[in-house]
Amino acid sequence: MNLFAEIKSVVIEKLEALTAAGTLPAGLSFANVTVEPPRDALHGDLATNAAMVLAKPAKMKPRDIAEALAALLTDDARVTSADVAGPGFLNLRIDPAVFQDMLADILAKGNDFGRSDMGAGRKVNVEYVSANPTGPLHVGHTRGAVFGDALSSLLDFAGYNVTREYYINDGGAQVDVLARSAYERYREACGHAPEIKEGLYPGDYLKPVGEALKAKYGDSLIDRPESDWLADIRLFATEAMMDIVRSDLASLGVKMDVFFSEKALYGTGKIEAAIASLDAKGLIYSGTLAPPKGKLPEDWEAREQTLFRSTEHGDDVDRPVQKSDGSWTYFAPDIAYHYDKIERGFDELIDVFGADHGGYVKRMKAAVSALSDGKVPLDIKLCQLVRLFKDGEPFKMSKRANNFILLSDVVEQVGPDVTRFVMLTRKNDAPLDFDFKKALEQSKDNPVFYVQYAHARVCSVLKKAGNPTDATLQQADFSLLTTPAEMALLKKLAEWSRLVELAAKHHEPHRVAFYLFDLASEFHALQHLGKVDPGLRFNLDGNPALSAARQGMIRAVAVVISAGLGILGVTPANEMR
Numbered sequence: 001m002n003l004f005a006e007i008k009s010v011v012i013e014k015l016e017a018l019t020a021a022g023t024l025p026a027g028l029s030f031a032n033v034t035v036e037p038p039r040d041a042l043h044g045d046l047a048t049n050a051a052m053v054l055a056k057p058a059k060m061k062p063r064d065i066a067e068a069l070a071a072l073l074t075d076d077a078r079v080t081s082a083d084v085a086g087p088g089f090l091n092l093r094i095d096p097a098v099f100q101d102m103l104a105d106i107l108a109k110g111n112d113f114g115r116s117d118m119g120a121g122r123k124v125n126v127e128y129v130s131a132n133p134t135g136p137l138h139v140g141h142t143r144g145a146v147f148g149d150a151l152s153s154l155l156d157f158a159g160y161n162v163t164r165e166y167y168i169n170d171g172g173a174q175v176d177v178l179a180r181s182a183y184e185r186y187r188e189a190c191g192h193a194p195e196i197k198e199g200l201y202p203g204d205y206l207k208p209v210g211e212a213l214k215a216k217y218g219d220s221l222i223d224r225p226e227s228d229w230l231a232d233i234r235l236f237a238t239e240a241m242m243d244i245v246r247s248d249l250a251s252l253g254v255k256m257d258v259f260f261s262e263k264a265l266y267g268t269g270k271i272e273a274a275i276a277s278l279d280a281k282g283l284i285y286s287g288t289l290a291p292p293k294g295k296l297p298e299d300w301e302a303r304e305q306t307l308f309r310s311t312e313h314g315d316d317v318d319r320p321v322q323k324s325d326g327s328w329t330y331f332a333p334d335i336a337y338h339y340d341k342i343e344r345g346f347d348e349l350i351d352v353f354g355a356d357h358g359g360y361v362k363r364m365k366a367a368v369s370a371l372s373d374g375k376v377p378l379d380i381k382l383c384q385l386v387r388l389f390k391d392g393e394p395f396k397m398s399k400r401a402n403n404f405i406l407l408s409d410v411v412e413q414v415g416p417d418v419t420r421f422v423m424l425t426r427k428n429d430a431p432l433d434f435d436f437k438k439a440l441e442q443s444k445d446n447p448v449f450y451v452q453y454a455h456a457r458v459c460s461v462l463k464k465a466g467n468p469t470d471a472t473l474q475q476a477d478f479s480l481l482t483t484p485a486e487m488a489l490l491k492k493l494a495e496w497s498r499l500v501e502l503a504a505k506h507h508e509p510h511r512v513a514f515y516l517f518d519l520a521s522e523f524h525a526l527q528h529l530g531k532v533d534p535g536l537r538f539n540l541d542g543n544p545a546l547s548a549a550r551q552g553m554i555r556a557v558a559v560v561i562s563a564g565l566g567i568l569g570v571t572p573a574n575e576m577r
Contacts, residue, residue, distance in 0.1 A: 001105050002116070002497035003098065004046065007078070008035040011048050014072040023068050025058055035092075037495060044083065044091035045491060051088035062088025099490035100478040106493065106556040107470040111563040114497045118504060119160030125341050126152045128352035129249070130167040133241040134178045136205055137248040137407040140354055143432065144383045145407070146423040146569070148352040149254045150509035151381070153567045158504035163346070164257045166245075170238050171262035171333060177201065178241065179234035183221070185210025186233070190219045209240045248407045252416050253569045260340075265333045274339035274371065275306075275321055275332065283309040283370055289320065308335070313366035335367045342372050349378045350507060355429075358382055379507055383428045389435040414439050417570045421448040424513040424568055442576070444524075447517045451561060452573040454520035457527060458558040459574045461538045465551055470559075473552035480549045483536065485529055489522045489553065496560050509568065516564045523557050 011033060018024045033054070038047040051066035058065065063084055070082035070090055081093040106113045128148025131141050149164070156162045169175075181201040184194040189210040196202045213221075213236060221229045242259070249255070265271050278284050288302045306322035308331075321332045341349055349368060353360065361380045368378040388395045388405060411419050418439050425447055426432045442449050462468065481490065495515070503511035530537035538550045562572045 001102055001113075001494075002501070003094070003102070003494045004035050004498040005501075007046055007092065007094075008033065008048075010073065010076050010079070011035060011050055011069070014069055014075075015050060015054070017072060018065075018068055024054070024060075024065070028054055028057055030054075036498070037491075038091055041488070041491075043085060044081075045094040046092040048090045048092070051084075051090060055088065066090045096482070096487060097479065099487065099494055100481055102490065102494055103476075103478045103481075103552050103556045104474045106559050107474045107552060110470065110559055111566060113559060114500045114563060115157055115159070116497065116501050116504070117159040118501050119155060119158050121159065121161050122347040123163070123345060124155055124160045124348045124350060125163045125165055125344075125346040126155070126350045126352070127165045127167055128152075129245075129254075130169065131245065132169045132172075132174050133238045133245065134174050134201055135203055135241060136244050139386050139388065139405045139407060139410055139434075140383075142252065142407045142410055142419065143386050143423050143428075144352050144354060145249060145252055145254050146420045147381065147383055147428050147509065149252075150420070150424055150512070150568050151350065151352070151507055153569065154500070154504050154509045154512065155507075157563075157567055158500055160348075160504070164255070166256045166259045167337060168238075168242065168259055168261045168263075171266055172330065175234050175238055176230065178237050179230050180226075182206050182209045182213065182233055182237040182240075183229065186213040186217075187222065189214040190222055192222070205244070206237075209237055212236075212240065251408060251411050252419065260337065262333055262337065265336045265340075270340060271328055271332050271336040274336040277339060278308060278335070278367075278370055281370065283312065284321070285309065287318070289317070308367070308370075310363050310366035310370070313369040315362045315366040319363050319366075331363065331367075334364065335371070338364070338368050338378070339371050342368070342376050346376065349376060351378065351380045352428075353380055353382050355382050355384045381428050381507060384431045386423075386432045386434050389433055390437050392435070395436060410434075417452075418448050420569050421451070421513060424510045427508065427510050447513065448570075449576075450524070451516045451520045451565070453576055454523045455558050455561045455565075455572045456574060456576045457523070458554045461554060462551060465539050465547070468548070468551060468555075470555065473548065473555055476548035476552040477545055478549050478552060480546050481553055485522075485526045485536075486550075486553065489526055489557065492519050492522045493556055493560055496564075512564050512567050516561055516568075519557065519560060519564075523554065 012030050015024065015028075015030055015033070019026055019028065030050075033048065033050045035046050035048045038044050050069060051062040054060075054065055055062040066084040066088045070084055073079045073082040073090075073092065078095050078098050079092055080095050083091045085091050126148055129137070129141055129145045131137055137145070152162045152164045177200060181196070184196055184200065185206040187210075188194040188207070213233065216236070221233075275284060285307055286304055287307045288304050289307070291302070303324040305320040305324055307318045308321050310319045311317060319331055320329050321335065322328055338349065351364065361382070364380060365378050368376060413436055414422075422434055422439050423432065438446055439448065440446075442453075444450050481487070499511060499515045503509060526536075527538070538547070538554055540547045558572070565572050
C-alpha cells in the first residue's frame with residue numbers, strides 16, 4: 001500500500017476530468033504534480049501542489065484550479081475534506097479507516113511491506129569501494145562500502161535488478177610498488193633488514209605477506225634481479241591484499257556480486273574496442289592540450305596526444321586517452337571498464353567514489369554518455385571524509401597501516417551494526433563526524449540505539465502478551481485506535497512506501513535512517529504516554545480488544561523498522577542489554 005501514490009492517482013484522475021469538462025485547457029502535463037505530507041500536520045494528512053504547478057501553463061489562478069479540484073476530490077471515499085490554503089495549495093484529510101486498515105496489510109506482508117515495483121526490473125550496476133589493492137581498507141573506504149551496499153539494497157527493495165561490483169585497480173604502477181614493498185618484507189622474513197625506501201608501502205600489514213612468500217619460495221628470490229620476481233610477487237601480493245579486502249568487507253556485512261580486474265582490460269583488446277567505439281562516432285582525434293592553468297611545471301611541454309572529445313558530452317575540456325609514446329592514460333581503462341558495463345546490458349550505472357575523485361565526475365559521465373549514445377545514465381555519488389572522535393576529541397587508533405585508521409579497527413570498536421548505521425546518519429556528500437563514545441551511548445542522542453531500542457521494546461511488550469502471531473494480530477479491530485498519538489504513529493507508518501521510492505529515486509539511503517529515527521520517536525512518545533496514563537498502555541487488563549489493536553499497531557512498527565534496518569544492513573535488536 002502506497003497511500004501517497006494512490007491519492008496522487010486520484011488527483012490525476014480528477015484533473016483529467018476537469019480537462020474533459022473544459023475547466024482546464026487540453027494538453028497540460030501532470031508530470032510535476034505531487035502528493036506529499038503537509039509541512040504542518042495540523043493542516044491535514046496529505047497535500048498536493050497540483051494547482052500551483054498547473055496555474056502558469058493553464059493561464060489560470062492557482063486558487064481557481066484548487067477550488068475546482070477540491071470539489072471533485074471529496075467524491076473519493078478516502079478523502080474526507082479538501083481545503084485550499086494560501087495561494088493555491090490543497091490540503092487533504094483522509095478517513096482514519098484508511099490508516100487503521102493499513103495495519104493488517106503491514107502484518108500480512110511483513111518485511112515486504114513497502115516494496116516497490118518502481119524499478120521494473122531495470123538492471124543497475126552499483127560499483128563501490130574499488131580501493132587500490134595495496135593494503136587493508138581504511139575508514140574512508142568504510143563509508144563508501146556502507147553507502148554503496150545500502151544503496152544497492154534500497155534499489156533492490158524498490159524493484160531494480162542490482163549488481164554489486166568492485167573494480168580491482170590492479171593494472172597500474174601502484175601494484176608494482178606493492179610488489180617491491182612485499183619483496184622487502186620477504187627479505188625481512190628471510191632474516192635480512194628490509195629497505196623500505198621512500199615511495200614504498202611501509203605498513204606492517206605486509207609482514208604476513210613476506211612470511212607467506214618465504215613459505216612458498218624459501219630464500220630462492222633473495223638478491224635476484226627484479227625482473228625475475230616482480231610479476232610473480234605482484235600477483236601474489238595483490239591476491240593477498242584482496243583476501244584482506246574481502247575479509248574486511250565481510251566483517252561489515254558487505255558481499256560483492258562481481259570483482260572486476262582492471263588487468264583483464266589490458267592485452268585483451270577491450271581498451272582498443274572502447275576507444276574504437278568512440279572513434280567511430282568522431283570523438284577521437286590527435287591534438288595538443290592547452291597548458292594547465294597557473295604556474296607551469298618545469299617539465300611541461302606541448303605534446304600531441306590522442307584525445308577524446310569529452311566536451312561534446314558535457315566535460316570542461318577534452319581528455320587524453322593515449323600518450324604520445326603510445327601508452328594508455330589512466331582514463332583509457334576506465335573508459336573501457338564502463339564500456340564493458342554497457343556491453344553487459346546494464347540500464348543504469350552508479351559509481352561510488354571518494355571525495356578526492358570529484359574531478360573525475362564530468363569526464364566519466366561524458367564517456368558513458370558517448371559510449372551509450374546517451375541511453376545509459378551514470379550517477380556518481382561522492383562520499384565525503386569521516387572524522388573520528390572520542391569524548392569530543394580527535395581519535396586515532398591503529399598505526400598498523402602507517403597513519404590511517406583501518407575499517408577493521410572501527411568495526412572492532414563498535415560492531416558492524418553501529419558502524420553501518422552511523423555511516424548513514426549524514427548525506428553522502430556531507431562530512432561525517434564519527435564519535436565512538438556517542439555511538440555506544442544508550443540515549444536518544446544516539447540514533448542507532450534509539451531505533452534499536454524501539455524494536456526491542458516492541459518485542460518486550462509482545463512477549464509479555466504471550467507473543468501473539470501476526471496472523472492473529474491481523475484480526476484485531478484497528479478502528480479502536482483513535483487517540484491523536486496513535487493516529488500520528490499510523491500516519492508515520494503510511495509514509496514508509498513513499499519514502500522507499502523517494503530514497504531510491506534520488507539514490508539517498510540516508511533517508512531511510514532518518515525515517516527510522518522519526519518512526520522510533522513516534523513510538524517512544526506513545527509508549528511514554530502509557531507511563532503517564534495507564535489507559536494508554538499497549539497491554540490492558542480487562543480490555544482484550546483494544547490490547548490486540550495496540551499490539552498489532554506496535555508490531556507493525558517493528559515490521560517497518562526491521563525492513564528499514566534490513567535495507568541499511570543492520571540487524572534488528574530483540575532485546576537491549
